Amino acid sequence: MTIEKTKDDNILKRLLHSQMIIPLAALLALVVFNLIADPSFFAITINQDSTGNSVLAGQLISILNNGSELAILAIGMTLVTAATGGQDISVGATIAVAGSAMLAVLCGGNMRPDTLAAPIIVAFLFGVVIAMVCGAFNGVMVAVFKVQPMVATLILYTAGRSIAAWINNNALPIIPTDSGFGIFGGFIPGVPIPTPVFIAIACFIVIFLVLKFTSLGLYVQSVGINEKAARLNGLNPTFIKWLTFVILGVCVAVAALIKVSRISTINYQTIAADIEMDAILAVALGGNALSGGKFNMGSSILGAYVIQFLTTTLYKFNVASAALPAYKAVVVIILVVLSAPIVRAKLSAIWKKIRSPKQAEVEAVK
Amino acid sequence: MKENHLVEMRGICKYFPGVKALQNVDFTLRPGEVHALMGENGAGKSTLIKVLTGVYEKDGGDIYLQGHDGAVSIKSPQDAQDVGIATVYQEITLCPNLTVAENMYIGRGHSKVANWKQMYTDADKILQNLGIPVSAKQQLGSCSIAMQQMVAIARAVDMDCKVLILDEPTSSLDESEVEKLFGMMRQLKDRGVGIIFVTHFLDQVYEICDRITVMRDGQLVGEYEIEKMPRVDLVAAMLGKQMDDMADIKGDYETYAGADADQMVYEATGLKSNAAVYPFDFHIKKGEVTGFTGLLGSGRSECVRAIFGADHVTGGSVKKSGKDVKISKPLDAMKQGIAYLPEDRKGDGIIGSLSVRENIILAAQVLRGFLKPFSKAETYKIADEYIKLLDIKTASADTPIASLSGGNQQKVILARWLFTHPDYLILDEPTRGIDIGTKVDIQKLVLQLASQGMSVTFISSELDEMIRTCSRLVVMRDRHVVGELTGSDLNQNKIMSTIAGGEAK
Amino acid sequence: MATLKLKRSEGAGKRAITDTNLLLTITIVVFAVMYIGAMLFLGRGFLRWQTFFNILNTNASLIITAIGLSIVMICGSIDISVGGVVGLVTMCCAVNLDYQGGSPVTALAIALGIGLAFGVVQGFLVAYLEIQPFIVTLAGMFFARGLTTIIHAEPFNVANEAFLALKDTRITIPFLGSVNNSGNFTAAYMEIGVAVALVLVVLAFVMLRWTSLGRSFYALGGNRQSALMLGINTKRSLFLAHLISGLLAGIAGYVYIMHSASGAVTNADGMEMNAIAASIIGGTMLSGGVGNIIGTFFGVLSLGTIQNIVSSAGFTDAWWAKITVAAMICLFLVIQSIVLARKKQTE
Structure with a gap:
């Protein structure tokens, strides 16, 4: 690695040095693979949906559409990872909890309501509160009781789906299709682009505004890199760690809204199944250290879409959804092995050995 | 390698990213001697020892041992144990969740399944011989820190070693325990064991040691016979005299002379924290540069950490610019216009x-x-x-x-x-481990800031640096404030004698 | 001077109860209170010996995985792949027995092989490449779960006769049993799996208590840096701990299918959580260095009992069991955190 310290504004060069290069390279690999395997993967068509709207369809649209929840989760997961050096594995289960809570409010006790029992916004806000409480619980375990994040979140990971089922007494509330609830996971009449894409974009805008107009990013990174020094600079590491979990809670609630809206009901066992793995993978693929510290939000979000791209590609090759985790686990292991300090040190030593004769040649020519 | 040398380290170098921790250091140990290794924090003592015990891999130089042909390679603590080097580290390197006996025997690897009864009997015998009042079956964590340290020593002593390294083992021991330790050391010495003794207690050095090696800034200062090294010279060697490198800079800056020059900026009475320091009083005026001095471990850093609220403040009252304030965490201090550059x-x-x-x-x-x-x-x-x-x-x-x-x-x-x-700036060892040019820059800056009315507290291990910058020095020994020096008392001899204590005439 | 003397109080030296013993005592007391309470308030079922042995029969595989988990936790590491591995092993064994004409012996070989493979790979990644154990074993869990569905997605019952004979072998317990309404004495029984689990409990107990390998696990968890300084090969010990955990998960998978005799992707779903819960309830500290296999054994019994109580008390829905387990683990985590904080204060 010889990073030249010249002020080069060449965009390509700057990009090569940015951590965006990791998800971009992965994306490129997937694109090339699909181009060779079946170029029709990239076709975008205009279809009529069930209500007669003209909407865009195709694998790319489905990636953007289905990747929304993951990208939103990646926002919160990036912050939690940066501040605590650990990950929240309960996000899938808390999506079930928040989704179940929203449905409970919308149905108001009746599992097959003809009209909504409460405005959607009330249900959504209730879901947000519930998800934030879950996040706050995880945050207290991690920040106050100093339990390792993954173990602390294992509690809700296990109990979450049961709690979700318990909220609605294990019944399956079904929201009437004409209630307008379906638009959050479907289409707004007259708009050809799926609504989740807009919701995700709104979330990105919010987080970028937050990062720009508050010191959140600086605080979170400081705590994640050097907690002791952060404290001596007047920060409260406990509170900041806790806060990241609460923010993740909000992300979970938004993701839950999209998830339950997609099917206008809920399946407690399978809703957002294994999404925690994808969210962690998105953070890692975005080039962020899973041990915490510096983060790049844009890179994580891009990472999320790359994961979705991978998922869609695997689906296209008829991999069953239950088998997906096996493939992704392999990707995770490859990523963490390559980014392990020990492996890096070994690799760079080997790299030096390979390069040193060449360098000697270059110097000889000079 | 000479016949009568037990250990010879030649030209040892060790680099950490951005730091030359050891530069070309030589060290020799003879059989049957107690050899003090001295120097201030960051001098490289611990690094040198960790190179010898295989915790660090050296980047240059050779180690020779009696009875081994050519240079030996020690790559892990296990290797060091195998060639007869036993070590007691400064921080307790035992496992608190195991029993005393286990801590004495684990990792010395004999049979796969230990003979437990035998082990406990042996351990009890050793502990009794050394007069350590703990039971071999006790959980180590339930012993006091001092007892844990004694157990570590017992382990090292029992290893039938040729070289025993004691890296500041006495900081948690009381006098009678130190006496016991010295008794042990004398016995080992008579058996021909070479002992490397790292400490910052001068009394102990003069009581037990035969020779002294002094290090500073990762380099060897010199090796001395104890009889030919008066206390004051030893302190001078440790702290370094680099008077020739820099001219007097204090005169270049005027002292602050505003109308409020006598205003008390910070005042603490009976301040204490959960760190190991006795309650102390302290005050600083506007535009003043004060210093805390004393050897490492004397409590100088703990004092300023208490002022800034970096440690948990447990008592005392504080006035900032005449007003009563409560400083319990760093943010409180920052809001009061106090800034703190930490030691580490x-x-x-x-x-x-x-x-x-x-x-x-x-x-x-x-x-x-x-x-x-x-x-x-x-x-x-x-x-x-x-x-x-x-x-x-x-x-x-x-x-x-x-x-x-x-x-x-x-x-x-x-x-x-x-x-x-800030209107009050605390600098804890701002110049440690940095090059001489930057040191002067920082010193000049301190004086310049003070002449503009900022109050500064400055801590340094290097005395002349303190003398060059401070107008008042608080001297500490053994976590007590033992004196305050101003004006003509601010000279090397006076400071050193105050630091060294009464015995140094 | 008194304030600074580093706690030279006599009491400190005489504190007889170690952390391990303290947490173990809490566990046993909690279990005893729960079981006796159930006997008093929930009546007949809990008064029969067979109820107790049924808890063992259903939880034999959990006992085995929990042993492995306790060992890695004592080292200060963690292994959450165990549930996935157990699931994978049951599926592979079932497929082998039913579709490939396997015998109980070949199935056992497969079980051990899979467990060993996971243990070796995960141990290598954690110990020698120093990757966070949680990430490694989380990936291991997802890999195992995914692979299970790839191998066979539909649930089915094992029909291999030799294996079913093994499954139905019962070990009767002399003298313990109950007298039914007509006055006949029925002896209580346990399955082979329980015997295997009990043997492993004893082996693990002995290994942890009296062998140098076992003590190195404790040293590692107590203070990894110190362990290294004391001359212990820390990487090797950590590797072996993960290897043992993997191997035990393999055995647990075999015991699991000996009990259920079915291959299903949902087998051992969430077992990693139960195993962690059992270890934590049994007094194994997440931070490492403290733990006891006997405690883990009681941890499993406590879990089994509370699940039994919850369903006997009328909360028959499946979710209650999971919520109770999560609540218990949460409670015990907080207890540990307090114990730890108290210890830090006295240091």
Whole structure:
């Protein structure tokens, strides 16, 4: 690695040095693979949906559409990872909890309501509160009781789906299709682009505004890199760690809204199944250290879409959804092995050995 | 290698990223001697020992041992044990969750399944012989720190070693325990064991040691016979005399002479914290430069940490600019206009992978508030300003601070605190481990700031540095404030004799 | 002077109860209170010996995985792949027995092989490449779960006769049993799996208590740096701990299918959580260095009992069991955190 310290504004060069290069390279690999395997993967068509709207369809649209929840989760997961050096594995289960809570409010006790029992916004806000409480619980375990994040979140990971089922007494509330609830996971009449894409974009805008107009990013990174020094600079590491979990809670609630809206009901066992793995993978693929510290939000979000791209590609090759985790686990292991300090040190030593004769040649020519 | 040498270390070098921890250090140990290894913090004593015991791999030089042909290679603590080097480290390196006996025998590897009964009997016998009042079956964690340290010593003694290394083992022992330890050491000495003894207690050195090796800044200062080394000379060797390197700079700056020159900026009475220091009083006036001095472990850092609220403050009253205030955490102190540059730059100061720019604005940003971040353009402007002002050598404002040299990292931290515009600045060892040029820069800056009316508390292991900058020195020994020196008392001899205590005539 | 003397109080030296013993005592007391309470308030079922042995029969595989988990936790590491591995093993064994004409012996070989493979790979990644154990074993869990569905997605019952004979072998317990309404004495029984689990409990107990390998696990968890300084090969010990955990998960998978005799992707779903819960309830500290296999054994019994109580008390829905387990683990985590904080204060 010889990073030249010249002020080069060449965009390509700057990009090569940015951590965006990791998800971009992965994306490129997937694109090339699909181009060779079946170029029709990239076709975008205009279809009529069930209500007669003209909407865009195709694998790319489905990636953007289905990747929304993951990208939103990646926002919160990036912050939690940066501040605590650990990950929240309960996000899938808390999506079930928040989704179940929203449905409970919308149905108001009746599992097959003809009209909504409460405005959607009330249900959504209730879901947000519930998800934030879950996040706050995880945050207290991690920040106050100093339990390792993954173990602390294992509690809700296990109990979450049961709690979700318990909220609605294990019944399956079904929201009437004409209630307008379906638009959050479907289409707004007259708009050809799926609504989740807009919701995700709104979330990105919010987080970028937050990062720009508050010191959140600086605080979170400081705590994640050097907690002791952060404290001596007047920060409260406990509170900041806790806060990241609460923010993740909000992300979970938004993701839950999209998830339950997609099917206008809920399946407690399978809703957002294994999404925690994808969210962690998105953070890692975005080039962020899973041990915490510096983060790049844009890179994580891009990472999320790359994961979705991978998922869609695997689906296209008829991999069953239950088998997906096996493939992704392999990707995770490859990523963490390559980014392990020990492996890096070994690799760079080997790299030096390979390069040193060449360098000697270059110097000889000079 | 000479016949009568037990250990010979030649030209040992050890580098850490950005730091030359050991440069070409020689060290010899003879059989049957107690050899003191002395130097201030950061001098490289512990590094040298860790090289000898295989915790660190050396980057240069050779180690020879009696009875081994040619240089030996020690790559792990296990290797060191195998060639007969036993070590008691400064921090307790035992496992608190195991029993005393297990801690004495584990890792010395004999049979796979230990003979437990035998082990406990043996251990009890050794403990009894050494007069250590603990039971072999007790859980180590339930013993006092001192007893744990004695167990570590017992383990080392029992290993039938040729070389015994004691790295500051006495800091947690009381007098009678130290006596016991010295008794043990004398016995071992008679058996021909060579003992390397690291300590910062001068009395102990003169009581037990035969020779002294002094180190400073990762380099060898010299090797001396104990009889030919008076206390004051030893302190001088440890602290270093570099008077020739720098002229007197105090005269270059006028003392602050504003109308409020006598105003008390900070005043503490009976301040105490959960760190090991006795309650102390302290005050500083506007435009004054005071110093805390004393050897390592004397409590000088603990004092300023208590002032800043870095440790848990447990008592005492504090006045800031005449008003009663309560400082219980760093943010309280920052709000009162107090800034603190910590002793441990790497552990407490820098936020390693963040840029120089972010490191500079951090403290001021926290003071300014969560919802009012500096814009990116502002931060660049501020960073560039301070990079120029303090002459920080960095590729750009966006360079991660960890990739800067120690001196420049320190300047960044200094910039961070200056940018909070404090009226009371605390600098704890700002010049440790940095090059001489930067040291002078920092000293000059301190005087300049003071002449503009800032109050500064300055701590340094180097006496002349303190003399050059401070107008008043608080002297500490054994966690007590033992004196305050001003005016003509501010000279090397007086300070050293106050530090060394009554015995040094 | 008194304030600074580093706690030279006599009491400190005489504190007889170690952390391990303290947490173990809490566990046993909690279990005893729960079981006696159930006997008093929930009546007949809990008064029969067979109820107790049924808890063992259903939880034999959990006992085995929990042993492995306790060992890695004592080292200060963690292994959450165990549930996935157990699931994978049951599926592979079932497929082998039913579709490939396997015998109980070949199935056992497969079980051990899979467990060993996971243990070796995960141990290598954690110990020698120093990757966070949680990430490694989380990936291991997902890999195992995914692979299970790839191998066979539909649930089915094992019909291999030799294996069913093994499954139905019962070990009767002399003297313990109950007298039914007509006055006949029925002896209580346990399955082979329980015997295997009990043997492993004893082996693990002995290994942890009296062998140098076992003590190195404790040393590692107590203070990894110190362990290294004391001359212990820390990487090797950590590797072996993960290897043992993997191997035990393999055995647990075999015991699991000996009890259920079915291959299904939902087998051992969430077992990693139960195993962690059992270890934590049994007094194994997440931070490492403290733990006891006997405690883990009681941890499993406590879990089994509370699940039994919850369903006997009328909360028959499946979710209650999971919520109770999560609540218990949460409670015990907080207890540990307090114990730890108290210890730090006295240091």
